[in-house]
Every structure is written in C-alpha cells, then in structure tokens.
Amino acid sequence: MVRPERRTVRDLRRGNRAVLLRALYFAGPTSRHELTALTGLSAATVSNVTGDLLADNVIAEAGLVDSDGGRPRVLLRVNPTYGFAIGVDVGETHVRVELFDLDMNELAKSEFALRPGGHEVDVVVRHILSGIDAVVADSGVPPSKVLGVGVGVPGIVERGPEAMIHAQTFGWDSVPLGALLRAGTPFPLHVDNGAKTMGQAEMWFGAGRGSRHAVIALIGSGVGASIIADGVTYRGANSSAGEWGHTKIAIGGRDCRCGGRGCLEAYIGAEAVLERAGIDVDTSTEQAAFAELVTSGSPVVDETVEFLGAGLANLINLFNPERIVVGGWAGLLLGQHQLTTIKQKAAENCLTQPYSTASIVLGRLGPDAVALGAATLVVDEFLLSTTSSSASREPAVS
Amino acid sequence: MVRPERRTVRDLRRGNRAVLLRALYFAGPTSRHELTALTGLSAATVSNVTGDLLADNVIAEAGLVDSDGGRPRVLLRVNPTYGFAIGVDVGETHVRVELFDLDMNELAKSEFALRPGGHEVDVVVRHILSGIDAVVADSGVPPSKVLGVGVGVPGIVERGPEAMIHAQTFGWDSVPLGALLRAGTPFPLHVDNGAKTMGQAEMWFGAGRGSRHAVIALIGSGVGASIIADGVTYRGANSSAGEWGHTKIAIGGRDCRCGGRGCLEAYIGAEAVLERAGIDVDTSTEQAAFAELVTSGSPVVDETVEFLGAGLANLINLFNPERIVVGGWAGLLLGQHQLTTIKQKAAENCLTQPYSTASIVLGRLGPDAVALGAATLVVDEFLLSTTSSSASREPAVS
C-alpha cells in the first residue's frame, strides 16, 4: 500500500529524462520551448536534459521553424535509428516476425505458416528464433542496436523471466516461452498476450489515441479484450486480466470451447456464430464465410449484435472507459455493417451515465497489428529507461 | 501517455516523507532502523525525515525495544491525535456521521433516520452538516484539527469540486453534493460512492489487508463492487467503474429496478431474491426475511448462489484479482452458509488459471463500515501530503 515511490536526486533526472523523451516521442518534432509546456519542466531543465539526450544521440535536431519575429525554434525529435525493435506475432496460423525503427517503420519481415493444429512448442520457438535472425540480417541493423524483442502470443502470460504461458485453445499448458527464447537469443525479451499487444498498438497509433481509459475489444475466432487504465495496460495480479470472452452472459447457455457454458465467446466469437448459423467451415474459409453471413440479413447476426452490445455494456459498466475500440477481424466486419445497432444495444444494456461518456469506435489498424503492438512493448521500455551515459559535462577546467 | 511524473528536488522530500509516513501508518510502531528496510531509504534520510515529522508533531516516539546487545530501538508511530477525520454514511435509511482519530478510534457519532423514500437533497444535506457540527462538539476536537470530511453516498459520484451525484434508485439525478456541502462547512471534502469507501475500509482494516489486487463485492438490497488495482481504488474515466450489479448475466432476463433486464442485481440483490421467492417485505423486515430464507433450503437460494458464483467468476476473469471479498449484509448472510458452494460455482464458471490464483473470502467489517471507509479517504489524503513546515533547520551560523 506504499503508493508514492521516490528516492535519490538521481532518480529525479532519470524520471525527467523519461518524461521528456516520452513527450517528444508522442508529440513528434517539438521545440525546447514547447517541451517546457508539455512536460511542466523549467526551460533550464529542458535545456539540460535535451543536452544530455542529444549528446547520447537519443534525439536529434529536426529543422527550424520561424517564430513570430524572434529567434527561430529548433525542432527536436527522437532519433529513429537510435535503436530498433522486433515484434513477433504468434497466431493460430502463422508466426510473423517484424523489425521496426523507432518511428515504427517496418524494415524487415519474416513469416512462417503453421499447419492447422500444429503448434508444437519447439517448432514455434524455432520459427521465432530464426525469424529474429532473418530480420536482423535482412535489415542490416547491427545487433547491438536492437533494443529488444516483443512477442504477442495467445492465452495467459504470467509476468516474470519465465513468461509462463497458459493457452488452452492453443494447446499450450504451462509453457515457459520466455526461458526457451532467452536460451536462443541475446536480446531483451518482452512476452505478452496478443490481445494486449494489439490493444497497445491501437492506443499508440490507432483508434485509441488520446484516451487514457479505454477498452479494446477483440473479436476473431475467439474473443478477448485489452483494458487500458490511466494510459497503462491493466494486467491484474497475474497478467490474466481482460478475459472478456469467457465471462458468462447466459447461465447454463451454449457450450464454449473453453469447456464452460454460456460464455460470451460462445455467442459472438466468429467460430461460434458460424456454428449457430449452421455454416460448416475450416480455418481457411472462416473469414470469407463470416463476411458473407454478416451481410446476409440472417437473424443469427441480429442475435450476435444483441449479445455483443450487452457484452460491451458490461465492459462500460465495470470499467467506465472513455472509449471502446472494437477490433479483431470479425469485430471489424460486424462493426462496419452494424455499428449503429451495436451502439444501440449497448445503450439499452448499460447505465446511462457511464454510457453517455463512452464512445464506441472501430479499430483502425486491422487484425495484423499484433507484431506492431509487440514491438511497442520494447519501445515503451526504451522510453522509460534509457540509461544516462552519465558523462559529467565540463570537467572542472584547470 | 506521460506516465512518470517528477519535478524538482523538493518534491523528492515530499515524496519520501509520504512514503515514510505511509509505511509508519500501516506497519504500526516501528523503529527508524526498520523503516530503512520498509521504505528503501538510507538511514540518513530516514533520520532526517523522521526528524521533520517529529518536529511537526505528525509522529511521536512510542517506547523502546531492547535490541540484541546494542542500543535499544526507539519506536515511532503516527501521532493519533495529530488530526481527526470525519466519515459520513448516506444510506437508504439513515445518515450517519462519525469522527475518528488517526488510529480510527471512533470518538463521536451522530445518526439520523430517513423516512422510507424520503431522500430529499436538502434534508440529507442538513443532516450531514448538523451531524458534522455535533460530532465536533461532542468529541471536543478543535475544528482546526479536523483534517477533512469523507462522504459515502449511493450511486455514481463524478470527481471534482462539484462532486455531482447520479443515483437512480436513490432518486438523485445530478445533485452537486460537493458544492452544497462546501457551502455549509469549512472542512476539506471527499465524496465517493459508498461501495468504494467500504471497499477501502476492507482493504485497510478488513479482509483485504495485504492484497494489492482485489475486488470487494457488496451485496445488499442492491449490488455493487469496489475494484482495487495495484492498491488503489479503480475509478475509470468518470469514477463510475465497478457497477457490477447492472452487468448483464441473462440477455432478456428479469426486469431490474434500474429499468434494464437481466442484470445481476435482479438475481442476487436481496430485494430481487425475496421477490423471486415470493416473499413480500418492506425495508424494515427485509434483513430478517432474507436471513430466514437463506437457511430454509429454498431452491431460490441455490439459484442465487449459482448466479453469484457466475458473477464472481466474471469479475475474476476480467480483473484477475488475488482476492475477492464478499461483503454487504446479504452477501455476508449468503456467504456464512454457502461459501463452499459459492466457490464451487465460481470455479465452474471461471478460467482455471485466474481462478486458481484468486481466493474468495468473506468481509470482516460488517455492513456498517461505510462511514469508516469514508474517513479513510481523508486519512489517505493526509498520508499523501502533509505539508512540510519547511522550517529550515540550522540557519547558517555567523
């Protein structure tokens, strides 16, 4: 219950450095003058800290801007090639590895297909490791400049060096992915649930920008959510928070693939929706069939929208977000055709006060943003703690 | 998205002062030596800061303890009469005002009954204000030592100086309680939802102690929850987070008094349970009737337990707490007789991983802890920011 946390005078600098760097990263090219307003720091401190950061090559000058009859402003920005981040997306059908600079430009990419149901741990691990080697080689980035690797996986990821994974539908039970990967790569590692990484991608670059309290609802074959509380992904005690898909929406209702009954996923997950509509598909035809179903006017779709609205209403009642982002491939398809109805059903099932302050919007990044989001884990860490080079400037002249 | 937040070198002291004071408050009598371990601060800093706090009379010495063959430790503790906190409980049937010292000993109390349905704003405001005057007078505490007043009310409370309240079942729609009270009392004011204040009471002094991620589920006539994320009450964008009672557990199910259908409250709220059992009561006989029903072996109770288990499972799936505290008068009655079954039903409706790391326990403070919790709002603020007396010690000798 010890909430505040401060220590030495040195932590101050580290903290202010992080504040400034973060402001610069998200505000884009900015002058020192503007940074004083953005960070609340004094002009002198901004000057000092930016001086440090420039000396460390973390940031760079980015042109001049005339000011209204005075000395022009020097724009500063994060040096996009100071370091690079690798993002990995482990999905049902593929392992995708991408390498980004700090501006999140994709510089290299490597993809492996997985056989349906073929999720053997050692196969996936091998794909990830060789993918990492491949993107580093392809991009020509020196390994010393790789800041880390972020990995988005299905299921529940325990925090900690082991990064133990529990993913029932994926066939992984207590897999220490962190330990396995660390044995094969020297880069700092960040493993997280794929829904959470995608949520962070939407928050940084997509439909979540600018909000501090948001929920990113992801609807694909399965259903998940990423909860953003005060700008930070909410994880709970063991990082499994946000398991929206298996909350009960109907006591004793339909069987769910998790083994339970009446789960939300059993009503709005694409697999379940197609099953309810009596359409038989495999993973390769699922998306096309679902797209067709959505526009068919089937009563199953109406029912799905009703359940989705109620599910979103529950999220709003419990989390009181300012924004709900509907994403995932199935969610986007549903939303493109039915957003108005979805909102209406959410309103019907929600308390008026929290509903009135929440906006429901569609995701903007598409379903392929898991790797991007995974890479943001690395960047987030970078923004929080660039080690100061502690070069004492101006050693006493004598 | 600017997460870290630091500023000048003076904030350091303020922060460390708060860290130390908080550690001292929750650890009880503690020596300086132990405080270095508890806070992570150096012995020198502990000495300096405790010196300040002693000079300000915020803390006091509390005896000696022999150490194994060395200088004995001087125990320190928060001075319980440094200041006093007033807690107010605005309930369906009463307005209760209590005054506590910092050890949360109740020094005075004042209670007013409300006529059923008689919740006129001006009546309640008058009761609160005269209650404040009464407890200050009765206790003999000088007004200058009253640190503030915390108020727990039904419904949604918007943060801010207005403290706008929206409480449908209470008949209050957009009542600026903060503004109304501030006009009648000079004390600093903290208004919050009653479920949240009770949750904080359970966290500080009850079944929640020691956990950082918890949910306090409150079941009375109505149903609410208080979510504790990383030691802090989670409020969301507009402080309405935690409206568990009106999440949907059955699409198109029973009518709820909120106007919606299929709300959890319509199945497990005491009023709804009695109604389902065909028992007709008013507010005065409600609790006795419910107590009798719980032990009667009625199938309605079994059904209620089933819904409660599913509702708790949803909380666990979404929030991943390490602890769930079941409270509220109806929740306690149910739990005393059915806790095993409740846990079993929760397990059946929950993913195994998050369920296995969550313990479900009964509240320990009883249903009357709203005022206590409201007073903790004041103490929390006190622990966060005791203004340093800034007496520069040792002015340069000359």
Added chain:
DNA sequence: ATACATAGTCTATATCTTGAAAAAAGTCAC
C-alpha cells in the same frame, strides 16, 4: 542601425540523498 521579440543557455543558489564516520546507548565477560 536600432528597437524589439522570441528561443535557448548559463550561473548562482537552495535542496536533496547518501556513504562514511561519529556518537549514543545499550550488553557482556571478566
């Protein structure tokens, strides 16, 4: 050229935390 405006840096100052040394306040063996 001179006045004015805006951006950014430098200097002096007041604080802060800390490690090390010193002081305080005991116990214990003899």
Added chain:
DNA sequence: GTGACTTTTTTCAAGATATAGACTATGTAT
C-alpha cells in the same frame, strides 16, 4: 566496575539536481 563489542541513530561532507533570473543568440520591423 571496566573495556570490548553490538546495534541504533545522528552528523558531516560530497555529489547531484532543478530553478529563477540574468544573459546570449538570432531573428523581424522600422
């Protein structure tokens, strides 16, 4: 009792930081 030893707490000097305000840099306007 006394000196050695232990443990707790305070003192002191050193190193680091942010800030206000003076100062410099670099423009435009007239």
